[in-house]
Amino acid sequence: MPGPVPAPPAAGPREVLALAVPALGALVVEPLFLLTDTAIVGALGTESLAGLGVASAVLSTLVGLFVVLAYGTTASVARRLGAGELRRALAVGVDGCWLALGTGLVVAVVGALATPTVVAAFGVADGVAAEARTYLAVSMAGVPAMLLVLAATGVLRGLQDTRTPLVVAAVGFTWNAVLSLVLVHGPGPLPALGIAGSAWGTVVAQSTMALWLVVLVVRGARRHDAPLRPHGAGVLAAARGGVPLLLRTVTLRGALLATVAVAATTGAPSLAAHQVVFTCWTFGAFALDALAIAAQALTGRSLGAGDAEGTRATTRLMVRWGVGGGAVLGGLVAAASPVLPWLFSDSADVRAGITAGLLVVGATAPLAGYVFVLDGVLIGAGDGAYLARAGVLALLAYAPLLAVVPLAGLRGTVGLVLLWVAFAGGYMAARAVTLGLRARSDGWLVLGAG
Incomplete structure (x- = not known):
């Protein structure tokens, strides 16, 4: 837990790396949970694996929506830290954890019912549906822990500590792998629980991670005499601040889901190619999101310190890192585009679609880096209301671009390429315009701890 003396507001490249690299490691560990479960459950048969696919889609959506608990807490804590109010920063962090716990309990109950x-809405076969229901019924018990992990991680990020969440995530991943393997297959005299064992392994691992992180937050709060009981006004303020960020996240998820829906109209080979391209884009987004997390923490701290010029300087630095990192990432993707398709498919049509889609991703990666970083800067500034409006505007601008592919009846590689031009080019450009205009204004530069 960091000490009471805040770091200098003006960030340098070394500090950006110190925050971004561990954040990237933690982000990469997260999908490994699902990858491990997939490998272990896959041995149970096709129905179990398909059921896990349905359940993971639901759980991934929950994580995607409630990641705002981490974002909002990071910004609030970092701002108080920058103002030299570590006690208040920890108090805000504790309130954020109480909000996560309360939200998690409600979501767990509603989700279980x-x-x-939800499973029926997927329209899958009875055997697959039964496995999905089993996995989700168990997993809902771990939702409060899952949301606590997000909030407590946000507290530590706000305190400029991204290394501890990485260590916790790595240990949690290992614990999950061991538990799932034992509980699913039941070696020796132990009973084999099947897909339920995989879910229980994840629940226990998440609960362990949540306990570890919360203990660290509580220790810091006690050390600096911050209150541990929930402060009604503080919890309510955290909830109010999270609503605009939630709307922003909903617009992002809406754009992604709409893109998949249109991809389905381009034919089976191009839909398969789209899945591979989207997966590669997602992994590339982790690297850019790590920079965005660094931007959140540094921006909040600098604004809390009352340093407008330092905040501007940090923003310029982060934008250079975002665009430059996107350019490097894009070059790697473009260079790998003729080779990667062979790892995923033996169909010439699918491989052609993957190569073409990856070239679009590579060409637009610098734009994505610009968008991710500015998004992080404005989240760190607590500018959620603007981000929500900007998200709606970008989605509205994307809609007519997205409609071109199905209206023109485009299929195959041509349809897929135009779809990715619309998403990685048009949608991201709309976000870049709205975020760039805001960053150039003074509306988000609210100084001080408030």
């Missing part, structure tokens, strides 16, 4: 309906 809604599990049969």
